[in-house]
Amino acid sequence: MIQGISIYEILTLTSAIFFIGVYGFLTRKNLITMLLSIELILNASAINFVVINKYLFPDNLQGVFFSVFIVAVAAAETALAVAIVINLYKQIASVEVKDTEIMKY
Amino acid sequence: MERILFYLIAVIMIVFAIKAVSSRKMLRAVIYLLFVLMGVAGLYFIVDYTFMAAIQLAVYAGGVIVLIIFSVLLVHHIELRLEVSKMSQRIVSGLLSLGAFLLTVYAIFTYEFKVVENYNSIEVSEIGHGMLSYKAGGFILPFEVISVLLVAVMIGAIIIAKGKRLEQ
Numbered sequence: 001m002i003q004g005i006s007i008y009e010i011l012t013l014t015s016a017i018f019f020i021g022v023y024g025f026l027t028r029k030n031l032i033t034m035l036l037s038i039e040l041i042l043n044a045s046a047i048n049f050v051v052i053n054k055y056l057f058p059d060n061l062q063g064v065f066f067s068v069f070i071v072a073v074a075a076a077e078t079a080l081a082v083a084i085v086i087n088l089y090k091q092i093a094s095v096e097v098k099d100t101e102i103m104k105y
Numbered sequence: 106m107e108r109i110l111f112y113l114i115a116v117i118m119i120v121f122a123i124k125a126v127s128s129r130k131m132l133r134a135v136i137y138l139l140f141v142l143m144g145v146a147g148l149y150f151i152v153d154y155t156f157m158a159a160i161q162l163a164v165y166a167g168g169v170i171v172l173i174i175f176s177v178l179l180v181h182h183i184e185l186r187l188e189v190s191k192m193s194q195r196i197v198s199g200l201l202s203l204g205a206f207l208l209t210v211y212a213i214f215t216y217e218f219k220v221v222e223n224y225n226s227i228e229v230s231e232i233g234h235g236m237l238s239y240k241a242g243g244f245i246l247p248f249e250v251i252s253v254l255l256v257a258v259m260i261g262a263i264i265i266a267k268g269k270r271l272e273q
Contacts, residue, residue: 003107004106004107004108004111005107005108005111005151006220007218007220008213008214008218009111009115010111010148010152011213012210012213013115013118013119013148015206015209015210015213016119016122016206017118017119017122017141018206018209019202019203019205019206019209020119020122020123020126020202021122021126022198022201022202022205023126023198023199023202024125024126024127026194026198026201026202027126027189027190027194027195027198027199028126028187028190029187029188029189029190030131030187032131032173032176032177032180032181033126033131033134033187035173036125036126036134036135036138036173037126039138039142039165039169040122040125040126040138040141043141043142043145043165046145047145047148047149050149050152050154050157051152054152054153054154055218055220055221056218056219056220056221057221058221058223058225061227061231061232061235062242064154064156064157064227064232065232065235065236065244065247067157068157068160068232068236069247069251071160071161071164071165072164072251072254072255073251073254074169075164075168075169075255076254076255076258078169078172078173079172079258079259079262080258080261080262080265082172082173082175082176082262082266083261083262083263083265083266084265085176085180086176086179086180086266086268087265087266087268089179089180090268091268095180095181096188
């Protein structure tokens with residue numbers, strides 16, 4: 001644990017970040033900005049793993065490992081999403097959700 | 106001292122997260138997200154997991170943000186302002202998010218966490234040993250699976266991004 005900061009405050013902060021990400025995902029109409037919201041959600045959950053590990057089970061390291069894997073999977077997901085967005089822009093010259101009707105050509 | 110630092114980082118993170126999901130300029134939204142990710146790295150420094158903070162800065166601030174900025178520059182005109190969704194849709198999703206947030210905070214504050222008193226910090230070598238150990242509780246298998254996944258993603262991203270141009 002950290003002197004002066006309780007686990008409740010950190011978990012409140014991460015849930016705020018998480019639901020700001022959910023709000024962005026629901027309201028954005030552009031593929032790249034939706035991707036930004038997903039990054040917010042993934043980061044909030046990664047912090048939760050690390051903080052719960054630090055405060056409740058300090059002798060284990062499982063939370064850190066899961067956070068590392070979350071970061072790796074998020075990086076892979078971003079790379080693929082960017083590739084798909086670029087391919088889509090080549091085909092329909094737009095990255096808005098409402099123009100996205102085809103997945104194959 | 107840590108408390109002041111934590112609240113500073115928390116305010117910065119929440120303000121920039123809100124700006125990242127509501128800004129109408131796409132490149133600015135990406136830069137606001139960069140500030141949020143740096144705040145996350147600061148949080149890792151506060152809870153004394155410096156290895157996670159280094160990964161956060163290297164992978165997110167160094168890799169993911171640069172990748173997203175490249176794609177924004179490739180597919181979007183900088184001066185263009187993003188179109189916003191309808192007012193009713195924004196209100197409904199805002200209320201939904203707020204309600205879910207309040208529910209989560211209620212659940213967090215009613216649960217009794219058994220916090221363990223400890224001040225030990227973790228060596229990077231412990232993380233490395235745990236990651237590569239094949240004994241019970243070791244993480245060698247997911248580690249290998251992640252490396253295969255990353256190779257597959259690299260090849261897949263190249264093939265998808267190359268694509269075929271639609272004939273005019």
